[in-house]
Amino acid sequence: MIEATSLSSPSERPLIVRLRNFVGDTVLSLPALRLLAQHGYRLELVGKGWARGLLEAEGWSVHVRPAKLSDRVAQLRELRQRLKAQDPGFDRRANMLLLPYAFSAALDARLAGLQAEGHAGDGRTWLMRRGHPRRAGRHTLVEYWELACDFLGIQAEPPADIGMTVTQAQRDAAQALLKPQGILPGRFVLICPFANGQVEFLDRSWPAFPEFVQRLHAAGRQVVIVPGPAEVEGAQLLYPQVERLEGISLGVYNALLQLAGVVVSNDTGPAHMAAGVGARLLSVLGPTDPRRWAPWGSTVTLLRRDEGGWCSVDEVMATVDAALSPALRA
The missing domain is CATH 3.40.50.2000 (Glycogen Phosphorylase B;)
Known part of the structure; x- marks a missing residue:
């Protein structure tokens, strides 16, 4: 020891x-x-x-x-x-x-x-x-x-939250991206709808994500997406009404996640980033086993039906509204 x-x-x-x-x-x-x-x-x-x-x-x-x-x-x-x-x-x-x-x-x-x-x-x-x-x-x-x-050679309990570090320079860079678009920190929805294919033969992408984003847009919500290099074309085709921030480093992406009013994500890397920086995260899971792969932290809300079923758009919309209401009243 x-x-x-x-x-x-x-x-x-x-x-x-x-x-x-x-x-x-x-x-x-x-x-x-x-x-x-x-x-x-x-x-x-x-x-x-x-x-x-x-x-x-x-x-x-x-x-x-x-x-x-x-x-x-x-x-x-x-x-x-x-x-x-x-x-x-x-x-x-x-x-x-x-x-x-x-x-x-x-x-x-x-x-x-x-x-x-x-x-x-x-x-x-x-x-x-x-x-x-x-x-x-x-x-x-x-x-x-x-x-x-x-x-x-020790025994210890893991922390309740990851507490990923975000620098002031990264936050400043993130706010500089949002300000010209009139997007207010704490009041926008950041979506992570891509899951980079399949893992262990499970499709991890919520099928209703495009419908959900259309509902957000109709409700007047500010919505942001940060597509990776392989996701730009998909973001343009599936989410043309969303503010796209492309070519963003992962450090600045961490800051954008932290500045969001709420993050809605599939089972994907940015979901873990959001949980890591303490963002308000709604993790929409289907067949993914949350006991092994759920984002880790006290700011995470899991949205998943029993036996690996997907939640409805209405259920996710209601959770988003509840998450954003305090910010919109401020």
Whole structure:
């Protein structure tokens, strides 16, 4: 068991952490990452290019992971050598934590000479310094949290809210996007209607989203959408009446979510971002298992029928009206 009193300062204990490849998972891993930092580790994160914008306000180093195996290994080797120069004990302890479950994540670390830990399974445990149990029936955030606890040798309860950081500069940039359109902070509906395809053979897109947005428009609501690069055409075709903010970094997107009066979302990465920054979120779920994938936090309202059925437009409209009423009276 690692005691907190035995840990050196963060500058003396660098730790490489391989992030997951999905926005939602990365948001859900934030409490685990903070726990590691609180126990004396200086985090060197390796992930997708968007992770830099998403985590910009957290202050951690983010290294963009290359696509080719040889380049990934070269990157990790270079990072290992640099961190060894900073910390002579780097190679004598576990020095990388793997959040992905994949065999390839462990292989990359092993080929780079790193002593990685992560969840056991997928035939990869022999590649790591130590494999930890992946316990059944856990929410995804709790899985990452427990992995960090196992790595540290402690027991602790995860936080009730993620508390994702948003900087004043990001809020200023978000307000600068809204002001020319006459959109008032706290009074608009931000919609996240795309779910980036199917996961585990489940269609996660609420079929009534276009009808719902038409109802919002008819009711005179200010509605905003922030489409990703692959979603711009769909946003133009399906939601022509909505204010589109395109080409937005994920850090500024976090601020826009926080400034919304209410966010209405499918099971998708921005839903977890909204919950992460403490936005008022209405999470419309169908076949998604909320015990594992529901957005995490005290500002989240789940809208889901029993047995994975979708809520009606009337039900979601009523919840939006209730959420916005206090702001409109102010």
